[in-house]
Amino acid sequence: RLEKELRNDEKERAEHIMLVDLGRNDIGRVSLPGTVKVSELMDVERYSHVMHLVTNVEGRLRPELTPFDALRACFPAGTVSGAPKIRAMEAIAELEPDKRGPYAGCVGYFSFSGSMDTAITIRTIIMTDGTAHVQAGAGIVYDSVPAREYEETMNKARALLNAIEEAEAQSSPPRSSHAVTDR
Numbered sequence: 001r002l003e004k005e006l007r008n009d010e011k012e013r014a015e016h017i018m019l020v021d022l023g024r025n026d027i028g029r030v031s032l033p034g035t036v037k038v039s040e041l042m043d044v045e046r047y048s049h050v051m052h053l054v055t056n057v058e059g060r061l062r063p064e065l066t067p068f069d070a071l072r073a074c075f076p077a078g079t080v081s082g083a084p085k086i087r088a089m090e091a092i093a094e095l096e097p098d099k100r101g102p103y104a105g106c107v108g109y110f111s112f113s114g115s116m117d118t119a120i121t122i123r124t125i126i127m128t129d130g131t132a133h134v135q136a137g138a139g140i141v142y143d144s145v146p147a148r149e150y151e152e153t154m155n156k157a158r159a160l161l162n163a164i165e166e167a168e169a170q171s172s173p174p175r176s177s178h179a180v181t182d183r
Contacts (some may be wrong), residue, residue, distance in 0.1 A: 001053060002051065003046075005055065005096075005127040006044060006051055006064070007042065007044065007053070011143055011144070012053060013053075014135065014141070014147050015139050015141050016042060016053045018078075018083055019078045019079055019139075020041070020055045021054070022047075022083045022085065023077075023078060023108075024036055024038070024057050024079070026051025026074045027058070027059040027067075027073070027074065028058050028059065029073045030061060030062060030065050030069055030070050030073045031060055031061060031062065032059070032060045032061075032062055032127075035058075035059045035060035035145070036057065036058070036059040037057075037059070038055060038056065038057055039052065039056045039058050040055055040056045041055050041056075042054070043053055043055070045050065046146065046174065047159070048159050048162075049155045049156060049158050049159040050152070050155055050156055050159075057058055061087065066114070067110060067114060067115065067116040068110065068116075071106070071116065071118060075105075076089065076105075077104070077120050077123070078137065079103035080120065080122060080137065081104070082140075083137075084179070100135070101124070101126060101135075102121050102126070102177035103121055103122075103124045103135040103137075104120065104121065104122065104137075104140055105120075105121050105162070106118040106119060106120055106121060107119055107121055109124065110163055122136070122137070122156075123135065123136045123157070123159070123160055123161075125134075125160050125164065127145045132164050134157050134160045134161060134164075135157075136154075136156035136157040136160065137152050137156070138150075138152040138153045138156070139144070143155055144149055
């Protein structure tokens with residue numbers, strides 16, 4: 001039932017399609033002409049506390065470019081910056097009181113064979129002096145309902161807080177307290 005609601009939610013679909021278009025543009029900047037395609041559109045991935053619409057955008061990298069060029073063309077990802085991307089990044093810099101740190105960046109590897117695999121850090125825990133700083137966020141668009149976006153952010157953060165609680169339960173004595181950063 002919840003998956004069907006997500007797939008049929010006009011706001012979620014509109015936001016997702018906007019981000020797919022942004023991703024196609026980013027990939028297109030480093031791809032051979034005519035090779036950018038959407039291989040999966042609005043599949044649903046389930047996680048412990050949330051579900052996401054997921055689309056794969058692919059393109060064949062131009063021969064004079066490297067996987068690092070492809071990564072640079074796609075970051076920051078539209079899913080964590082917004083559109084239009086440059087103005088969205090300016091708004092983030094103006095409105096967010098703290099730097100994001102690794103949140104909204106990526107982790108991964110570049111191999112000697114030329115391949116790479118990365119993931120966007122959309123939910124993070126940073127441990128500082130025994131305190132866990134949790135970061136999670138939600139997509140804000142014109143017709144967002146602030147209370148729903150806040151609830152979504154808290155649901156995403158809850159999975160991280162649960163992981164901290166489980167880790168504390170296995171250690172002796174408990175070492176961290178919780179600090180939640182709303183994004």
